[in-house]
Amino acid sequence: MTEVEDYGRQIFEAISYANEFPVVKEKLLIMFDKLIEELSELIDEDELNDYKKAKKVVEKIPENEVEELCFTVESLYGDVENYPSYF
Numbered sequence: 244m245t246e247v248e249d250y251g252r253q254i255f256e257a258i259s260y261a262n263e264f265p266v267v268k269e270k271l272l273i274m275f276d277k278l279i280e281e282l283s284e285l286i287d288e289d290e291l292n293d294y295k296k297a298k299k300v301v302e303k304i305p306e307n308e309v310e311e312l313c314f315t316v317e318s319l320y321g322d323v324e325n326y327p328s329y330f
Contacts, residue, residue, distance in 0.1 A: 247315060250297035255320035257297070258313055265313035268306045272298060 247254065257274040258266050266274070275298035283291060304312055 246300045247312065248319075250293060250300050251316050251319050253294050253297035254301065254312070254316045257301075258316060259321070264317065265310040268301065268304070268309040271301055271309065271313075275301065 254271075257271055257278055258264065260274045260278055261270055263270075275294065279291065279294050279298070282294065301309070301312070
């Protein structure tokens with residue numbers, strides 16, 4: 244299993260939180276920071292660590308591969324038809 248598969252749900256949530264599709268790397272990382280901050284009081288430490296690890300996965304991905312990451316995660320966890328203005 245790849246890191247993207249391991250943390251796909253968390254990456255999908257950060258993409259969804261951005262309210263655009265696909266998301267550029269810088270904005271995706273900002274969305275992770277916001278999610279981590281907002282969830283820190285709501286979820287247990289293990290689950291919060293999964294968000295932090297997912298952010299690290301995104302940090303390692305080259306900028307030119309983030310769009311592909313968005314589509315991969317979206318195909319696993321969401322419906323791209325929710326973003327008709329970007330197609």
